[in-house]
Amino acid sequence: MALVFLFLYAPIFVLIVFSFNAGTSSSVWKGFSLEWYGKLLSNRLIIQSLSTTLLVSFLATVIATIAGTFAAIGFFAMRRRVREPLMTVNNIPMMNADIVTGVSMCLFFVAFFNGWGAFASWFNTLGLFQLPTRLTMGFGTLLIAHVTFNIPYVILSVGPKLRQMDKNLVDAAQDLGCTWMQAFWKVIIPEIKPGIVSGALTAFTMSIDDFIISYFTAGSSASTLAMTIYGMTKKRVSPQINAISTLLFVTVLTLLAIVNIREARQEKAALRRRT
Amino acid sequence: MSKELIRLQDLCMAYDDELVLDHLNLCIHDKEFLTLLGPSGCGKTTTLRMIGGFATPTSGDVLFDGVRINDVPPHQRQINTVFQKYALFPHLNVYENIAFGLRMQRRPDPKDPTGKRKVKIPEEEIHDRVMEMLGVISLKGFEHRKPDALSGGQQQRVAIARALINRPKVLLLDEPLGALDLKLRKDMQIELKRIQQQVGITFIYVTHDQEEALTMSDTIVVMDKGTVQQIGTPEDIYNEPKNAFVADFIGESNIIDGVMVRDNLVKMYGKEFPCLDGGFTENEPVDVVIRPEDIDIVPVEQGQLVGTVTNVTFKGLQYDIIVDFKGFKWLIQTTDHSPGGAKIGIKIDPDGIHIMKKSAYSGMFGDYSSFSEEYDELDDASIELDEEESGDEE
Numbered sequence: 001m002a003l004v005f006l007f008l009y010a011p012i013f014v015l016i017v018f019s020f021n022a023g024t025s026s027s028v029w030k031g032f033s034l035e036w037y038g039k040l041l042s043n044r045l046i047i048q049s050l051s052t053t054l055l056v057s058f059l060a061t062v063i064a065t066i067a068g069t070f071a072a073i074g075f076f077a078m079r080r081r082v083r084e085p086l087m088t089v090n091n092i093p094m095m096n097a098d099i100v101t102g103v104s105m106c107l108f109f110v111a112f113f114n115g116w117g118a119f120a121s122w123f124n125t126l127g128l129f130q131l132p133t134r135l136t137m138g139f140g141t142l143l144i145a146h147v148t149f150n151i152p153y154v155i156l157s158v159g160p161k162l163r164q165m166d167k168n169l170v171d172a173a174q175d176l177g178c179t180w181m182q183a184f185w186k187v188i189i190p191e192i193k194p195g196i197v198s199g200a201l202t203a204f205t206m207s208i209d210d211f212i213i214s215y216f217t218a219g220s221s222a223s224t225l226a227m228t229i230y231g232m233t234k235k236r237v238s239p240q241i242n243a244i245s246t247l248l249f250v251t252v253l254t255l256l257a258i259v260n261i262r263e264a265r266q267e268k269a270a271l272r273r274r275t
Numbered sequence: 276m277s278k279e280l281i282r283l284q285d286l287c288m289a290y291d292d293e294l295v296l297d298h299l300n301l302c303i304h305d306k307e308f309l310t311l312l313g314p315s316g317c318g319k320t321t322t323l324r325m326i327g328g329f330a331t332p333t334s335g336d337v338l339f340d341g342v343r344i345n346d347v348p349p350h351q352r353q354i355n356t357v358f359q360k361y362a363l364f365p366h367l368n369v370y371e372n373i374a375f376g377l378r379m380q381r382r383p384d385p386k387d388p389t390g391k392r393k394v395k396i397p398e399e400e401i402h403d404r405v406m407e408m409l410g411v412i413s414l415k416g417f418e419h420r421k422p423d424a425l426s427g428g429q430q431q432r433v434a435i436a437r438a439l440i441n442r443p444k445v446l447l448l449d450e451p452l453g454a455l456d457l458k459l460r461k462d463m464q465i466e467l468k469r470i471q472q473q474v475g476i477t478f479i480y481v482t483h484d485q486e487e488a489l490t491m492s493d494t495i496v497v498m499d500k501g502t503v504q505q506i507g508t509p510e511d512i513y514n515e516p517k518n519a520f521v522a523d524f525i526g527e528s529n530i531i532d533g534v535m536v537r538d539n540l541v542k543m544y545g546k547e548f549p550c551l552d553g554g555f556t557e558n559e560p561v562d563v564v565i566r567p568e569d570i571d572i573v574p575v576e577q578g579q580l581v582g583t584v585t586n587v588t589f590k591g592l593q594y595d596i597i598v599d600f601k602g603f604k605w606l607i608q609t610t611d612h613s614p615g616g617a618k619i620g621i622k623i624d625p626d627g628i629h630i631m632k633k634s635a636y637s638g639m640f641g642d643y644s645s646f647s648e649e650y651d652e653l654d655d656a657s658i659e660l661d662e663e664e665s666g667d668e669e
Contacts, residue, residue: 168362171329174349175356176441177379190366 012249019242036243046244049228056139056214056224057207060146065200067147068154073188075155076162087159090152101149102216109141109217137219145217146207153206154199161195162188164270194266198259205255209248277305280444280477281326286335288321288501295321297501298335303479305444308471310480310488313498314524319481320449322498326479327356327447350379355438356447360454361430363422369433370418373408376441377401408436411470428459435470445477452487464490485525489513497521518631522564523640529605530640533563533630541630544580544601548623552630562631567595567608569627578620584613597643604643 019037023030040046075083075090093101113135120131169191173183189196211226218227225248232241281303288296296318303309311319324330325337328349336343344352355376363372378401381393409415412432422430431451438446448467452460468491471478482488488495489509497504497512497520505517516522519530533543538553543563555561575581585604586597593608598619613619 166360166362168358168360169364171327171349172356172358172362172364172437173375174329175327175354176376176437177350179348179350182379187364190364 015242016246016249018239019246021239021242024239036239039240040243040247043240045223045228046225046240049223049225052139052222053208053225056143056146056222057204059143060150060207061200061204063143063147064150064203065154065196068151068199068203069158069192069196071151072155072158072162075159087155090155093149094152094156098210098212102145102213105141105145105148105213106137106216109137113137136221137217138221139218142214142218142222142224145213146210149210149213150203150206153202154196157199157202158192158195161192165191194262198262198266201255201259201262205252205259208255209252277307279303280305280307280340281479282336282338282341283322283325284336284338286322286325286337287333288318288325288330289333295501296332299501299503301496301503301506303445303477304494306475306477308468308478308480308491308493310482310492310495311498312482312485312488312495312524313504314483317498318501319483319498323356323447323449323479323481326445327354328352353443354445354447355441355443356449357431357434357438357451359449359451361422361434361451363430363433363437365422367421368418369409369414369420369422369425370405372422372433373405373436373440374401375437377404380441404440408440411439411473412436427455428463431455431463432466435467439470439474443476445479446471448478448480450482451480452482452484460487467491489525497524499524515629516564516631518634519562519564519636519638519640520634522562522629522631523636527567527606527608528640529565529567529643530637531563531565531603532638533561535559535561535630539625541628546579548579548628549625550628550630551625552628555630555632560633562633562637564629564631565605565623565627567606568593569623570605570607570609571622571624572607572609572611572613573620573622575618575620577622579622581618581620584615584617584619587613587615606643 017029020032020034021030022033022035075086078086116135117133120133123131124133165188169187170180170183173187174180178186209226210224211230214224215227215230218224223231225244229241229244229248232238279302281301283299283301283303286296286299286301287294295316299318299322301322311322313319321330325332328344328347331345337345339352339354364375367375377396380396382396383390384392384394405418406415409418412435414429414432414436417425417429417433422433425433434451435446451467452463455463464487467478467480480488480491489512492509494506495509495512496506499520505512505521507515512521512525516525516528522528522530531543533541535552535555535558536542536547537557538555539550541548541550541552541561541563580600582598582600582605584596585599588595590608593610594612596607596609596613598605598607598621607621
């Protein structure tokens with residue numbers, strides 16, 4: 001058991017320790033320093049990819065949360081016989097190897113762009129207005145990919161909240177003068193809000209630390225933090241990598257901790273309500 | 276009884292080709308306490324949901340004050356509902372739960388002469404009306420509690436206040452006491468009746484509990500298999516059941532095959548009994564209902580019938596004894612103890628005998644041969660079945 005934990009956590013521990021090393025070596029300790037963290041701030045590449053990561057994660061989270069919440073409500077309204085197979089289909093992408101998702105999306109985008117090129121050329125001959133004939137992978141495709149792999153997590157997190165909800169609540173709201181839409185905003189949303197927030201946090205975490213799917217769908221114009229770190233390792237291993245990795249590790253760890261604490265609290269509250 | 280308020284005309288409802296309501300006709304008066312009573316799956320909840328606007332009939336009409344309201348959505352009906360298991364909004368406190376209906380209301384602005392502009396109800400008025408409602412349900416001081424910090428009975432009363440705050444003309448109650456324990460249920464029955472008299476509006480109450488129905492109602496509608504079996508006052512329903520189903524469902528009854536010799540004389544077990552019923556053809560086969568409390572135990576030689584006691588249960592107020600008359604077992608309630616195995620005679624006064632026409636239910640009820648199991652399981656079984664019903668109807 002101790003060995004398992006040693007192998008799991010020792011590399012991360014070493015990484016964190018050496019991110020504070022004064023020298024350039026990643027094996028000899030030369031004293032404590034924040035030098036590498038300081039250098040990060042002046043590294044244009046890192047700052048740029050950080051902002052790309054944050055932007056794509058934020059946008060993907062917002063879109064996936066909205067789409068996933070509505071999808072979950074749709075699933076919920078279905079009959080069990082229809083819902084169960086659809087939920088299985090929903091769960092597959094989460095189990096699926098990232099590399100398969102990444103490559104398949106990459107191929108899909110390439111195929112679509114080819115098709116689009118042909119269509120745009122034909123359309124432009126009509127002379128109505130000009131469409132770009134050459135599309136390339138970049139921020140747009142990266143965002144689509146992130147939204148896609150985030151949606152199942154939101155559905156998975158909102159679904160149980162809907163099932164826990166008293167089905168008469170919506171009827172009761174309509175009975176008291178709400179239209180369906182008002183009942184949705186005033187009753188359904190507050191009831192499933194914990195699920196929506198958990199789903200959004202999970203989605204954000206997944207987006208921040210994704211590497212493989214981003215690698216295949218970002219093209220050459222956009223680069224996420226994970227991709228930049230990977231790029232840096234190919235050249236010369238700079239302790240800056242240690243520093244940025246440490247920051248990434250801490251961020252994801254914090255997000256995961258928040259998600260877990262929230263879930264534990266909700267379970268406790270649900271238990272209390274039942275008794 | 277005052278004027279007619281709701282009329283259900285030829286209502287039919289089918290879920291996936293299964294007929295849940297079969298040409299139901301019903302007329303509900305203003306300020307009436309009307310109970311829809313029946314076993315699980317008899318269509319009583321479906322009927323209630325149609326009046327509330329949560330279900331649309333497959334055919335037939337729902338009339339409110341003479342106007343057809345089949346397609347009027349729930350929020351535009353002057354009808355409010357107390358739901359099974361209350362359905363209080365868990366994220367709102369008691370005050371906000373009760374105020375919910377008022378906050379949704381918009382009414383013409385008194386300052387606007389054209390009357391077109393709609394405004395919210397002012398906060399002071401909401402406060403006054405919520406406080407007034409809290410008084411009606413005796414829950415003053417609880418306004419800041421969340422629903423999950425209330426007991427079942429308190430949640431129940433909040434649900435009633437929430438439904439009454441919009442001053443509806445009709446309050447629908449869907450098995451509101453089902454989740455409460457026996458003692459609380461009895462208190463709430465009296466409380467509900469009091470509230471109904473205080474606010475002076477129509478209550479339409481759905482239950483499978485015959486005792487609840489008898490205690491509270493002005494009118495009881497007994498339903499089975501999507502049709503009305505009998506409509507009447509509690510006394511009518513108990514004393515003059517129309518068929519074997521009603522007789523069995525309301526209270527305990529022995530139902531025996533008989534033949535109407537002529538008016539006021541019925542023959543069963545080959546013997547003639549005087550009774551007070553008439554209007555049958557000569558020698559018409561009938562169902563004879565005899566309530567267990569209307570049977571007197573007498574010495575064997577004085578008895579109209581003689582039977583053997585097979586089972587005795589002490590019930591506190593009385594003994595429930597099962598007596599075998601030529602293979603058909605009767606339930607008799609008596610204050611005198613008769614030991615098991617004893618031979619006893621019985622005597623029935625003419626007003627203790629009620630004659631019913633033969634119906635589809637003849638021969639299905641009224642025999643106490645399976646007495647012991649039936650008695651023990653009756654209460655739990657009906658509750659479990661009912662939960663299944665509510666699941667099915669969604």
